[in-house]
Structures are given as structure tokens and as C-alpha cells.
Amino acid sequence: DQQVKQNSPSLSVQEGRISILNCDYTNSMFDYFLWYKKYPAEGPTFLISISSIKDKNEDGRFTVFLNKSAKHLSLHIVPSQPGDSAVYFCAASALQTGNQFYFGTGTSLTVIP
Amino acid sequence: GAVVSQHPSWVICKSGTSVKIECRSLDFQATTMFWYRQFPKQSLMLMATSNEGSKATYEQGVEKDKFLINHASLTLSTLTVTSAHPEDSSFYICSARSIDSWGEAFFGQGTRLTVV
Numbered sequence: 001d002q003q004v005k006q007n008s009p010s011l012s013v014q015e016g017r018i019s020i021l022n023c024d025y026t027n028s029m030f031d032y033f034l035w036y037k038k039y040p041a042e043g044p045t046f047l048i049s050i051s052s053i054k055d056k057n058e059d060g061r062f063t064v065f066l067n068k069s070a071k072h073l074s075l076h077i078v079p080s081q082p083g084d085s086a087v088y089f090c091a092a093s094a095l096q097t098g099n100q101f102y103f104g105t106g107t108s109l110t111v112i113p
Numbered sequence: 114g115a116v117v118s119q120h121p122s123w124v125i126c127k128s129g130t131s132v133k134i135e136c137r138s139l140d141f142q143a144t145t146m147f148w149y150r151q152f153p154k155q156s157l158m159l160m161a162t163s164n165e166g167s168k169a170t171y172e173q174g175v176e177k178d179k180f181l182i183n184h185a186s187l188t189l190s191t192l193t194v195t196s197a198h199p200e201d202s203s204f205y206i207c208s209a210r211s212i213d214s215w216g217e218a219f220f221g222q223g224t225r226l227t228v229v
Contacts (some may be wrong), residue, residue: 002156036220041204041223041225042222042223043117043119043206043208043220043221043222043223044157044206044220045220046218046219046220089156089157100147100159100162101147101159101208101218102159103149103156103157103158103159104156105155105156106155106156
């Protein structure tokens, strides 16, 4: 049972434009959310996180939005750069149930120069 | 950020043999380490959660006798794939969470296992 879902397997964006990656979850106990970037044959690299007490967190070009009522979060990258091309995973965890991370299926982002 | 070292980065083994993968937190103490498996073009699937000094908690469908996890210290966890078969070929990734934080986890670089 996939508790974290990313419904778009791929996304192409022109350099300089905004990239929006979406993520939905089903477990209402999740209280901490993260986005990771991953290149092939490498481990994921942490990008940005948000706890359930917030609805927005910003770090440079990356902003994560959380809509708890909709169980939805999104990652905005502005402006997009070719080096941002990678697979992006959202992950969620719940303090009350052991804190293990559950990952979405990933979205492959391609930024076109 | 904190560094998690995973070794080896790739390994090829014969069917029926066992393979050990190490995961070390280099500059922090990790009370909890996680082991993931990734199939091609698929998500990272959590296999098990290990806490230092106690038995690992395995996710449903993961054979604990096949995937032996040992978390012997606050900086080292090992995953041993026993009696490996070709279907065990995959990309295995560990992650570690700092003793000081329940938030962010840091990932190793992954191990590509090929069983021939």
C-alpha cells in the first residue's frame, strides 16, 4: 500500500521557468515531510523539509508547500536550472509510529536549456 | 550536512553466496538506521528499521532471515543478504538519523548488488 504518491513520473520544464512537483499522502499521522533529489546509482540528497505545524518552507530556489487538509505537498523550484535535472522523491514520516520514512515513487525532472 | 558512508558501492556475487553491506555514520551518532531497496524506475522501498542494540523491525513482506540486519553501534549498521539469488539484484540504500534529531535522515551512496 503506497502511503506516499507522486502521480507524475516525469516533468519537463524550460530553464528559468518554475518547476512544480506534487506529492500526495494518505496517512494523516504523518507530521514531517521531506524532498530528496537523486541521481542514478547514487543515494538521495536532502533538499528541504517541512513539519506539519507549517504550511510553507523556503530555502533559496526551493519552496515546499503543505496542505494538510488535502494531504498534499508540493515543491517549487524557481528558477529552474539544467543542474536540477534529477529524480525527486517526497518522503513522509510520523513521530508516533517510529519515524521511518516512506517515499513516493519519484518524479523525473528534466530542465531544458 | 552529515555524512553516511556505505560500502561497497557495487558488488557482484554468485548465486547462493552471502553479501554484507556496511553503513556508517561518519560524523554523528545514529540511533536509528534504515535500509531501503530500489528497483529500476521505482521508489525507495523501506525494508527495515534498526535501532542500536536491538533487533531490527522489518516491513511486511521482507524476509528477516534472508536480509540480516545488525546495528552493533551508534555509527554502524550492516545488511547481509544471505543465500543471494538473481532476484535479489537491486540497489540498496541505507540512511541514518542523528541521535540529536528526529527529523532529517542522511543517506549513504547506495550499493548496487548483482547476483549472477
